Amino acid sequence: MIMDKRNAMPVIFDITAHCEPSAHFKFTRRIRNDFDVLAGEYAQSTWMLGSYGGKARLQTDVQGIGVATRMEVGRLSLRQGRRKGLVQNAFEFFREACAKGLGSGPVERILMGFPNASDRPQERELIRQAYVEAFKEECAFLSREQNLLELGHCTVFQSVVQYLREDGLYHSAHRDNIEQVQRHLHQEVGRYENHKFYVRPEKADGPVPKLDFCYTGDRADRGVEAYIEGYTEVCPEFVDPVDFRRDRSRYVRLKDYERASRRFGGLWVLQGDLVRFLSPPQIGILYLFFNEDLQPALDAYFSWEQLRALQEGSQHIDPSLRYSPTFLEVVLEGMTRGGFLVERDGAYRLSPNFAGFQHVSFYELGEYGRVNQ
Amino acid sequence: MRESLWGRVYHIASPYKMRMVVSMATLLVLTGLGLLSPIWMSILIAEALPGGDRELFIHCILILAGIHIITSLFSFIYSYQMRILGGRLVFDLRRRMYDHLQKLSLGYYESRSSGEIISRMMNDVNAVTSLLTGTVLNTVISSFKALALIGVLFYYNVTVATVAIAVLPLHFLGYFFFRARISHLSWQSSEKMAQIYGKVSEVFGAIKMVKSHSGERRESRSLISQMRESYEIDLHSGNLSKIWGQATGNISYAGEVLVMLVCGFAVLGQELTLQKYIMLMSYVAMLYAPISELIGVVQQILPAKVGIRRVFEVLDTAPEVVDLPDGLRGTLRGDIEFRNVSFAYAQGDQVLRNVSFAAQNGEVVAFVGPSGSGKTTIANLIARFYDRNEGQILIDGRDIQEYQLRTLRDQTSMVLQETYLFRGTLLDNIRYGKPDATMEEIETAARQANAHEFICTLPDGYRSILGSNGTRLSGGQRQRIAIARALIRDPKILILDEATSALDTVSEAKVQEALQHLMKDRTTFVIAHRLSTIKNADKIVVLNEGRVEGIGSHEALFAEDGLYRELYDPEWAKKRSTLREERIRRLAEVA
Known part of the structure; x- marks a missing residue:
């Protein structure tokens, strides 16, 4: 049997769980001791076990008045075969430590560091499986650096091409209504606690999709509808819970629609199982590969000179950056590294998989928990 | 393509190439001199003393x-060169960082504590310098020394040389085992130190608030806890380094013992002379020294x-506001127009949405609205502390980004x-707005700002020193100094962001009077909550949650029965809100 040489080598994982900060958390001797006892229970023998290899350590980060704890299971050197179990073991340890109050709060985010993490789908798959078994929920990966992944959750909205053309189900024209309803719901939490609010976007004839506000709960409440209409001039429609569950995919949370319809602040893109972030200037460069009708030129290579000429005339690029070749070079280099572009002999084209890239929203673990409350 | 880390380090040190070459040459001479000593020592012990050769002995x-x-002379030259090199590198790097930090936009400073930035500028720069001055040269020289000694050993005796280098792989094993661990701890140590700096600077910056909330003990405990962690990290890192150092020493000693055995048996078997034995043993001892040095160097690296x-993280942070190299210069007229401007802070919610308004030269435009409505953000965009995301901001008909920032x-x-006055004289604080201002200009500005009178009552007048041991000024007086500082620049665009909101009525009246001078012949933007401050503005822009709700004069907006009236006629607002609540409640009941 031929073995993949890279998989045969042990991979060293550094796993870090950051807990939610708290101004009341005190890093007492009792917490240190309890943490060490728990870490001892979870520590397992690993290949090339070092002085703290595979054993958890607790650190704090003070930022202003808040103290955040950081649990590290560092230098976890794993050969193929045992990896999943040991990574899962680390996740379970984090869960139990937080449940016992040894951290400053619930897990806010988990970071996994290992060499070339962004290029190793097999390792990511085993981490995903370990996460699912430890926390009983799915996870997604955000590529923060080449060697560092963040675990979180992502919600898929539409294709990146749809986002760039703004012809999907998410349109910024609805933002005002969405924000108004959201604000009102936040102000009057108690009044609507028995109901959940969604929107139902549907394709319409024009460029702007149709958007219906809906709510679901045990039963319809005309009072809720009247209050919301009175304060926001939006009248939500009741959706029977059975119908809602059956057609769940048609309904979008207000928070998700708000995020998906943003035309500012950058773009989260899902490439396979990996989420990457594109900043607004990078998005501007993507438009250079689209024609006037906003159709992506998927097969065409663009020379440096062509891109420079397009950059200077592009309305999607900030005026202060339109004439900067350095900016173009840095962004092209970064986007090629990130798998958005392909370079050949100094010419660039969109990645062959570009049409399959998805516009998503990435939620850190803690944020996701709060959004879903 | 971006240079590698070491490529960039080389780039930093490249202006001092010659000095580094001289230092390296000095070190090479020192190494050569070091190789000569064992030869003459072995002759002294094995030939001159046993043979009773007095002449050779003295020789x-x-x-x-x-x-x-x-050796002493060259050592002095070497350390002198290093001191110069180190000093200049620290100077260059700090200057480069400081220049770069000044270019970064407000967003950078708002997301980091000043202590953290200071820690990077002071501690981390020192680390870079120590690497370049000590470590790099030591690495080169130690490697050269080790190779030269191996060569010498092979020249004199192949067996001894082979035995001597047989233990070297153990050093590599140690390197792989300790490297990542120490590196990780070093990062933690730097981070922790930066956090401690940040905490200390934050607490001292807010010392009044801390004291007024009896927070001294809490803050003290928090800092002690951080310092304890820092101590533990450093202890752990130090222990690991020490263990590595000890392991290196033991491996070297084992090598020496092996060579001693091999050479000893060779001397006993009369295959080796005593002189050669002494010489070879000295060389072997010298061989392990540079290897230990190399290990030490790695620990420093x-x-x-x-x-x-x-x-580099700091140096690589790109300024969010980019200045065009060939941007427009010259005097502004001061006509400003916002066309459908939208803005969101990085990763945050949208603060401004399609904001449009225009202000002509000489006009006073007031922004009003509830907290968080985007008033200060507009001011920040006019001063170009940030760049808008969408729309256009025009100054005299040209996009704001076309102008040079300066x-x-x-x-x-x-x-x-919040008025910030630097520690120094009142004179210097006013002059900060225009460093080349004459005394006459300063006095005129102070008179227009209604500050001259109170300045004259101070014992040292304009030369009174502000600061902890100097003169203490009231809020109104500080504000008037700030107005004088703004006035002396004779700006075309003036932004008053809640400039009088913290003042009492008497102080405000004086400041308002000063502001009337300031507003003449320039475009003035006023952000305020007090009706008295904005009532007389030529144009009032009412903002709500980032949108413009109305534009007009006080009278016109008041008559509209909208948000503006809600803000400045609480009775009416309360009545309207009650009626609305009542109507909705009735609707809900009916439903």
Whole structure:
């Protein structure tokens, strides 16, 4: 049997769980001791076990008045075969430590560091499986650096091409209504606690999709509808819970629609199982590969000179950056590294998989928990 | 393509190439001199003393003394060069960082504590310098020394040389085992130190608030806890380094013992002379010294590498507001127009949505609205502390981004609610707005700001020193100094962001009077909650949650029965809100 040489080598994982900060958390001797006892229970023998290899350590980060704890299971050197179990073991340890109050709060985010993490789908798959078994929920990966992944959750909205053309189900024209309803719901939490609010976007004839506000709960409440209409001039429609569950995919949370319809602040893109972030200037460069009708030129290579000429005339690029070749070079280099572009002999084209890239929203673990409350 | 880390380090040190070459040459001479000593020592012990050769004995002593004197001389030259090199590198790097930090936009400073930035500028730069001055040269020289000694050993005796280098792989094993661990701890140590700096600077910056909330003990405990962690990290890192050092020493000692055995048996078997035995043993001892040095160097490189990365992190942070090299210059007229401007802070919610308004030269435009409606953000965009995301901001008909930042900011002044006065004389504080201002100009500005009177009552007048041991000024007086500072620049665009909101009525009246002078012949933007401050504005822009709700004069907006009236007629607002609540409640009941 031929073995993949890279998989045969042990991979060293550094796993870090950051807990939610708290101004009341005190890093007492009792917490240190309890943490060490728990870490001892979870520590397992690993290949090339070092002085703290595979054993958890607790650190704090003070930022202003808040103290955040950081649990590290560092230098976890794993050969193929045992990896999943040991990574899962680390996740379970984090869960139990937080449940016992040894951290400053619930897990806010988990970071996994290992060499070339962004290029190793097999390792990511085993981490995903370990996460699912430890926390009983799915996870997604955000590529923060080449060697560092963040675990979180992502919600898929539409294709990146749809986002760039703004012809999907998410349109910024609805933002005002969405924000108004959201604000009102936040102000009057108690009044609507028995109901959940969604929107139902549907394709319409024009460029702007149709958007219906809906709510679901045990039963319809005309009072809720009247209050919301009175304060926001939006009248939500009741959706029977059975119908809602059956057609769940048609309904979008207000928070998700708000995020998906943003035309500012950058773009989260899902490439396979990996989420990457594109900043607004990078998005501007993507438009250079689209024609006037906003159709992506998927097969065409663009020379440096062509891109420079397009950059200077592009309305999607900030005026202060339109004439900067350095900016173009840095962004092209970064986007090629990130798998958005392909370079050949100094010419660039969109990645062959570009049409399959998805516009998503990435939620850190803690944020996701709060959004879903 | 971006240079590698070491490529960039080389780039930093490249202006001092010659000095480094001289230092390296000095070190090479020192190494060569070091290789001579064992030869003459072995002749002294094995030939001159047993043979009773008085002449050879004195000869050897003189040569050894000569080697020592020349070594001392070259050592001095070497350390002198290093001191210069180190000092200049620290200077260059700090200057480069400081210049770069000044270019970064407000967003950078708002997301980091000042202590953290200071830690990077001071501690991490030191780490980079120590790497370049000590570590790099030591690495080169130690490697050269080790190779030279191996060569010498092979020249004299192949067996001894083979035995001597047989233990070297153990050193590599140690390197792989300890490297990542120490590197990780170095990073943690730097981070922790930066956090401690941040905490200390934050607490001292807010010392009044801390004391007024009896927070001293809490803050003290928090800092002690951080310092304890820092101590533990350093202890752990130190222990690991020490263990590594001890392991290196033991491996070297094992090598020496092996060579001693091999050579000893060779001397007993009369295959080796005593002189050669002494010489070879000296060389073997010398061989392990540079290897230990190399290990030590690696231990220094690891934290230094962390420092380099942290320094480059700052240098690589691109300014969010980019200045065009060939941007427009010249005097502004002061006509400003916002066309459908939208703005969101990085990763945050949208603060401004399609904001449009226009202000002509000489006009006073007031922004009103509830907290969080985007008033200060507009001011920040006018001063170009941030760039808008969408829409256009035009100054005299040209996009704001077409102007050079310096041109724009030279002709813009801001007076904020919180006045910052530098430690120094009142004179210097007013002159900060225009460093080349004459005394006459300063006095005129102070008179227009209604500050001259109170300044004259101070014992040292304009030369009174502000600060902890100097003169203490009231809020109104500080504000008037800030107005004088703004006035002396004769700005075309003036932004008053809650400039009088913290003042009492008497102080406000004086400041308002001063502001009337300030508003003449320039475009003035006023952000305020008090009706008295904005009532007389030529144009009032009412903002709500980032949108413009209305534009007009006080009378016109008041008559509209909208948000503006809600803000300044609480009775009416309360009545309207009650009626609305009532109507909705009734509707809900009916439903």
